[in-house]
Amino acid sequence: MKRLWVLLALMGALAFAQGNTITIGLTVSKTGKYNVESVNQLHGIELWQKWVNDQGGIPIGGKRYKVALKYYDDESKAERVQQLYSRLISQDKVDFLISPYSSGLTAKAAIISEQYGKIMVATGAASDSIFKLGYEHVYQIYTPASRYLTGTLDMLRAADAKLKKIAIVYEDSKFAKAVATAAKAYAQKKGFDVVLFEGYPKSTTDFGPIINKIKAAGAEALVGGGHYADGATFARQLYEQKVPLKMIALLVAPASDEFAQLGDAALGVVAPSQWEPLVKYQQTCGPSPAQFTKMYQDAYGKLPAYRAAGGFAAGLVLQRALMDAGTTDPAKVKAALDAMDVTIFFGHIKFSTDPASHGLQLGHEMVQIQWQKKGGQLAKQIVWPLGAKTADLVYPIR
Amino acid sequence: MPEILASVLDGLLIGLVYGLAAIGLTLIFGVMDVVNLAHGAVIALGMFAVYLLFGAGLHPYLGLFVVALIGLAFGVVVYLVAVRPIINAPPLMTLLSTFSVSMIIIGVGTAVWSTSPYNVNFPVTTLRILGYTVTSARLVAALAAVLVTGFLYYFLYRTTLGKAVRAVANNREAAELMGIPSQQILAISFGIGTALAMLSGALIATLFPFTILSGGIYELKSFVASVLGGLGNPTGALFGGVILGLIEGSVAPFIKISWTNVIEFVIFVLILLFFPTGLFGGRR
Amino acid sequence: MKLFARPFFWLIVAVTLLYALLPTLGQNVTLRETLVLSAIYIILAANLNLMIGYTGYVNFGSIVFFGLGGYLTLWLVGGHHWGLYPAVLLAGAVTSLLAFLLGIGVLRLRGAYFALATIGINEAVKDFVANFDPWGGAEGIFLPFTAFKAMGGPGKALWTVYLLIVLVMGLSLLVAYLVKRSKFGLGLFAIREDEDAAMVLGVKAPLFKTLVYSLSAFLPAVAGGLYFFKNGSIIPDEAFNLHLSIEAIVMVMLGGQGTVTGAAVGAALYERLRGLLLTIPGLSNFHLVIAGVLLLLIILFAPGGLMGWLYRAWPRLRRVLE
């Protein structure tokens, strides 16, 4: 089975000599549809590894443990994930696990981690449902899908107390549908009138029919979207069709830097983001957001995307739990994770301990970004929460 | 009500482009009984062709002419390599060989362009007609589809070569007996079918973003449209495309968009079962 | 037929045992996960071969059975707290019945029309399920952890499911063999050669075709149930992946259509090849291209596949390897 794995663990000779090494296993989508996001996430994890090893390792119960990573390419495919996680646990004897990228792959890996009672920190996976299946060893870093758009709606309500009619239009995928369903309930609670609630098929490129419906329903604001490709197209066609919306908030797509390629069509579009380099969280452990951003820039020559930050955060949370536990004993580490309530550069981290939703992220909040013109240039600004903002929300946009 | 009209108009315009794609598929089937499973991949190639030409400074609408020529040449090559040796074998063989061509195109395309979306960013104006907003690109695409179809009809019914294509489609052996080099005609027909697919891809690329995988959905729509119109019947395929577009446009206001595909495929299977020669009569 | 006197029967038993024992002996989970894919491919190819190889009907959407079986199973287990065993059996039976009813209509079509219709059916079912809320729509179905606990925890459950999948693989090969050696199979081969002539000779072609279509749905549906149970979740795109059903055709062609050994060897080879192409650096980007070229070469130069080539080289093999 040599063909399957690519060993990238960089183990210091010292660590070998002392024998104090913690091995963390994961799969990375080096190929396939999650390639870009997953490799980004890996960069964050590797940066954390380097950071912690440069400090001499993780201090646990008076000893220092170096961190080794072991990962394989899962090809973005579900069928490889279970095979490789089984291998990581039973053959490579890794100590802890980090999830693959995406909720779909994480769900498959979770069955294996649960089978062996291995702790798995899940990053790049925003699904709620994985954490409602009764798993006891999976911990979520991201804000779950159910709270993706709640901040957006809070912001909209704060900007316009009178606005009633909103449209929720989402990609018919597991993630976007979960987000939209939760957003609908929250919108109704907030006193919005959801005049259109509809999904569009995954490969949609022609948003004409949907846009006609948005117009027909007389929606004043739009929240929804799905992933990058559909979101960018949706924004472009909304602009071309001159749909009179006061706010457009889309998932994922506007949070990417490439979104600027849309030009004027990008202007004013809002997106929830897990994390942005400009956020100002007051961390109680680990690097500050600015320190992390600098470290990342030094290492990779560009600004970190939230996926990279999520990767680093996953390592940091595990590190924190090990330090709190003072031992590598899985049961104690699990107890430390259950009890965790910290703020790191990525934001507030606290897990649900309710058996019905064990491991679900409760603390972390989304930030809202908006594309604005700054000195003639399109730029992302943080507009919500107010404590973290870098600019005021532009409202209405049209 | 105006929204419904807008939706129907949208459907009509895009339906013409579906129709053009379907003609490419149905022409090849009509002439040589080959269901070209590389159709979708070729549509995607058309998208990238116009994208590359645009990148080289050619206006997308001028690029169409070049795309058509590339399509013709490419189709002839595909025919000679993958279809000709097994043209008389059972249908499974040509289905599989054209599918393998599709795998090769998509494989190379993925290696070169990955599967991320591309756009042909050229200035598009917005027109208001009867209080409804339409982009110039949509109008031009529909018009181009009609023009290309007209041109194809002129070719098939007014030129000797075009008539030879129809003769070979009617009776390959008799055509050969009359001195018509049937293999050349088959190669040319495959080339034309491919050129039409690439043209429709190029037109779609002026409307929507695309990836190397985008051809798949239009391939399926081409199947539906050409079966609606009767496999092997180019006029039928154009009408099939329009019907498909109109169905999409007219049901969209009343049901969830995501049900449109279900309706289309159910119609597809039902038509195959109960009107196997399509609504306009095809060749069996 | 004296089944136990046939060497080929014992060959099937031996291969099945080999798949069952190899990973079990060393509790080798990695090998198990590799072999489970191989076994699933063999199941898909062997059953598809009943249609393509035996009857000459190109089913492009055979994966719809696999997906439906998976959905029915997960719906019964996850939503209605059924046990896995009754759930997969019912899923298989229902899928097979649906195939029978569908077959009555769709098998009137021949050649390319049939092939197109099977694509349409798969896409229609996929889009329907993606909109069907009782099955979770686009979100799919996720199994609660209790479903695994009921089978002694996921560790034990996954081993059990693996052995069941291997059993289904063995059964698929056995069915393929028995059908080939039966009068029923003879009728199918007659339909493949010339359906109209077969009818004249008294083969009840419509009934035979419908029966074999229905039969070719049963075991893949059971396998789908087991496979997606193992995955713990199912979504429309994974369940009704048209690409996988076309890959199944490639496997059958690679091994040699119409032969039991060919379908199995083709499937196993394809799994290895695919894995190899995906992991060789530099080639991983081109694995689709290489697979495509390979398929084209088979079609153009070796339409009988591997078995066709072996039979020609050693004609005696024909008597041993079915």
Add this chain to the structure above:
Amino acid sequence: MSAALEIRGLEAGYGEVQVLWGVDLSVAEGRMTTLVGANGAGKTTTLRAVMGTVRPWKGSVRFYGEDVTHLSPHTKAQMGLVLVPEGRQLFADMTVEENLEMGAYSPRARKNLAANLKRVYQLFPRLEERRAQRAGTLSGGEQQMLAVGRGLMADPRVLMIDELSLGLAPVLAQSLFGTLKQLKEQGLTILLVEQNVHLALALSDYAYVLAEGRVQIEGPSREVARNEEVRRAYLGI
């Protein structure tokens, strides 16, 4: 006198089944030659092997002295070796005139398209009346006229006709044979395969009797027609 078409030792068949076992046959220029024989004797196969729509296994076909055995059918047609196939094989979805036009596809024939069209319409006025009608909708007799007319449009140097009268009413068959006679008188070289042995032998100059894939008897038509043995053994008259 040189032969327009010279066939030597022709063997051919379908799949593994051999039908022709060495056919020798020669067609003199300006004459009408006929090939008769019972059903399954290999008449149609002979014509198809000559054209190349059935691949000849062995033997040679010479056309005005040139070896054309392995040329493709369309090349032979372009050279002027034209077959009016059994069962007419029209382009059913095309109009009568388009069918005729397709007959003149080869560059050689295309030059004379207008003249030939006129000639065909003179021979078969019915076709001119129905020039815009789809060939598939013609009556059986009209279809046969069109098949012959289309063959003539190819400007044949040798015209081979397979089963001219098959399935036609006797009156129609008579009239078609009349046309054939006219063509012969105009100097066209013809090789005729015909079920109606009486008519064929009456009209043609030279005859070959084919049985079991070989030429059994040959001679001037009148003599063959009188040959009692031929009548009984091969022609079932």
